[in-house]
Amino acid sequence: MDSVSVFTDFQFSDLGFLAEAAGRTLLISVLAISIGTVLGCVFGWVLSATRLAGDATLGVILDIFRSVPLIIQLILFYNFFPIIGFNVSPFVAGTIVLIFYTSALVAAVARGGIDAVSINLRRASRSLGMTYWQDLRYVVWPVGLRAVLPSWAGVALGVLKDSALVSVLGYVELLRASQILITRTQEPFLILTVVGAFYFALSFPISRITARLERRWQYD
Amino acid sequence: MIEIEGVRKSFGKLEVLKGIDLAVDKGEVISIIGASGSGKSTMLYCINALEPIDSGRIVVDGVDVHAGDTDVNKLRRNIGMVFQQWNSFPHLTTLENVALAPRIVLGKSRQESTEIARKQLDHVGLADKFDVYPSRMSGGQQQRLAIARALAMEPSYMLFDEVTSALDPELVGEVLDTLRLLSEEGMTMLVVTHEIGFARDVSDRVAYFHEGVIEELGPPAQVIENSTSEQTRRFLANVR
Numbered sequence: 001m002d003s004v005s006v007f008t009d010f011q012f013s014d015l016g017f018l019a020e021a022a023g024r025t026l027l028i029s030v031l032a033i034s035i036g037t038v039l040g041c042v043f044g045w046v047l048s049a050t051r052l053a054g055d056a057t058l059g060v061i062l063d064i065f066r067s068v069p070l071i072i073q074l075i076l077f078y079n080f081f082p083i084i085g086f087n088v089s090p091f092v093a094g095t096i097v098l099i100f101y102t103s104a105l106v107a108a109v110a111r112g113g114i115d116a117v118s119i120n121l122r123r124a125s126r127s128l129g130m131t132y133w134q135d136l137r138y139v140v141w142p143v144g145l146r147a148v149l150p151s152w153a154g155v156a157l158g159v160l161k162d163s164a165l166v167s168v169l170g171y172v173e174l175l176r177a178s179q180i181l182i183t184r185t186q187e188p189f190l191i192l193t194v195v196g197a198f199y200f201a202l203s204f205p206i207s208r209i210t211a212r213l214e215r216r217w218q219y220d
Numbered sequence: 221m222i223e224i225e226g227v228r229k230s231f232g233k234l235e236v237l238k239g240i241d242l243a244v245d246k247g248e249v250i251s252i253i254g255a256s257g258s259g260k261s262t263m264l265y266c267i268n269a270l271e272p273i274d275s276g277r278i279v280v281d282g283v284d285v286h287a288g289d290t291d292v293n294k295l296r297r298n299i300g301m302v303f304q305q306w307n308s309f310p311h312l313t314t315l316e317n318v319a320l321a322p323r324i325v326l327g328k329s330r331q332e333s334t335e336i337a338r339k340q341l342d343h344v345g346l347a348d349k350f351d352v353y354p355s356r357m358s359g360g361q362q363q364r365l366a367i368a369r370a371l372a373m374e375p376s377y378m379l380f381d382e383v384t385s386a387l388d389p390e391l392v393g394e395v396l397d398t399l400r401l402l403s404e405e406g407m408t409m410l411v412v413t414h415e416i417g418f419a420r421d422v423s424d425r426v427a428y429f430h431e432g433v434i435e436e437l438g439p440p441a442q443v444i445e446n447s448t449s450e451q452t453r454r455f456l457a458n459v460r
Contacts, residue, residue: 123270124307124366128321128373129297138324142311217311 010185015194021177022198028091028173029160029202032098036159037152039099040106045136047107048114058107065104071165073097078169094166098159105155112151113144146217153210157203174198221245222267222377222410227276229262236262238432239276244410246376249403251419251440252412254429255455260412261304263429264379267410268292268299281376297325300370304382306362308354308369314341315350318369326373333372340368344398360391364398371402378402380411416459420444428452 043062047054065073078093117140125135167176178195182188222244229237236259244250252260265271267278269285269292278285283295309317318337322328328336341347344364354362363383370378380399384392396418403409403422413419419426419440426443428436428451436449447453 118305118307120303120305121307121309124301124303125309125321126293127268127270127296127299127301127303128369129293129325130321131293134324138320139309143309146311 007186008184010181010187010190014181014185017181018174018177018194018198021172021174022202024091024171025160025163025173025198026202028095028098028166028171029163031095032102032163033156033159036099036102037106037156039103041110043103043107044110044112045114047111062104062107065100066108070097070101070162071168073101074165074169090166090169090171094163094169094171098163098166101162102155102159105158106152109148109151109155110144113148114140116147117143146214149210149214149217153206156206160203160206161199221281222408223277223279224263224267225277225279227263227266227278228274229259229266229271230274236432237266237273240432240434242427242434242437244377244408246408247406248425249407249409249411249423250425250427251423252410252427252429253414253416253419253455253459254435258429259432260429261381264301264381264410264412267379268296268301270301293325297373298375299377299379300373300375301379302363302366302370302381302383304385306354306359306366306386308357308362308365310354313351313353314346314357314365314368317354317365318372321369322372336372337368340372341365343371343401344368345394358391359387360394363387363391363395367395367398367402377408377410380409380413382412382414384413384415414459416444416456428455430455 043058046058047062050058074094074097077097078088078090081088081093121139121143122135125139126132130138163173164175167173167179170176172180174195178191181191185191222242224240224242227237227240228235236257238259240259240263242250252263254260262271266273267280267285269290273286280295280299283290285292285295309320312320315334315337318340319330319333322333322336323330326333338347338350341350344367346361346364346368349357349361349365354365357365366383383399384395387395392415396415399409399411399418400422411419411423421440423440425438426440427434428443428447428449430451436443436447436452443452444456447456
């Protein structure tokens with residue numbers, strides 16, 4: 001018996017397999033970052049608007065999401081559903097956990113952004129007859145966003161990389177795909193390099209776009 | 221007209237307004253002078269409902285400012301306010317700073333609100349700064365921008381809260397000149413200020429605030445030049 005035939009070399013078609021997995025990483029990250037950011041902004045606004053009451057309630061819940069390692073959250077959440085009689089796919093469970101994890105991180109950033117806008121500036125806009133919501137939309141949002149965009153970009157890049165942890169549920173994203181290929185080809189160095197390049201390609205647009213926005217938003 | 225009747229206001233245990241009565245007629249310029257912490261600025265904030273009051277009444281053109289059913293957003297359109305810190309919108313050019321409120325609050329078209337902004341910026345002498353961001357302007361220019369921004373709402377009243385206090389001395393003049401211009405045009409103004417010379421030259425009446433009450437109220441010739449109040453005289457001796 002030829003034991004060598006168990007392993008096969010890295011082939012061109014494997015790139016397609018990795019690209020497909022990168023697509024899944026992209027999908028789960030885009031969902032988590034976009035929905036998580038919207039939720040996080042709402043949470044951040046609640047925290048900022050309610051102060052102590054918000055800290056004591058929503059703040060505690062968000063702290064749990066921020067403090068418990070993501071891998072533990074994923075495993076607990078994924079295994080929770082069968083107990084109550086539902087089955088969810090690794091993709092659905094992973095996406096939901098990642099959304100709330102992102103929202104908890106973004107909430108802290110968003111709150112910082114709102115608090116970065118001085119009460120005096122907000123009084124000035126209210127004195128012009130703007131409603132609370134107009135002040136929020138036309139003054140607090142743009143001014144606060146500029147203040148915290150780099151922090152948000154940090155969260156987004158972190159979530160993109162943390163999405164690799166969803167692999168523990170069996171979802172075949174980039175990291176999981178690389179493990180499968182490494183097992184087959186026994187070429188970890190090559191494959192991890194290729195996968196690293198994929199992650200870089202996914203992250204690059206986020207850092208580039210935010211850097212460009214930051215430059216455009218210089219106030220002069 | 222603005223009618224202030226028996227207004228009281230506390231921050232926690234500290235009572236800053238202890239029964240203020242003041243009536244401001246259309247076209248009148250009233251300067252409010254007094255030591256820091258005497259309640260002058262708080263009074264202004266109460267007039268456009270940026271601060272609630274504990275008791276008393278403030279009525280602007282027949283509308284009770286602090287009544288539960290008063291639409292304060294609508295009321296504030298008619299009462300412009302300029303602050304010690306100029307509070308320019310940092311993300312907008314001067315033109316956009318001024319055009320924003322007419323567009324989103326009054327619902328004017330983009331073109332119309334820009335036209336208003338041009339007119340008001342020209343009015344305060346910033347016609348050459350339309351596309352400049354506030355961070356590129358001096359404090360005096362930003363304060364004139366804040367005045368133009370308030371005027372763009374075409375208010376009947378203007379409240380000025382120590383608008384020159386945060387400025388470098390050499391920039392005070394250009395802002396006071398703008399205030400003079402407004403008073404000559406007949407704008408009704410309440411001006412909280414430490415500029416006694418301005419108060420004397422421009423105002424119709426001067427109110428001296430002392431520890432939450434109006435200690436003295438009258439024409440500048442009386443309050444500033446011939447005060448009968450010991451408190452007023454002592455204050456004026458210190459600031460001159």
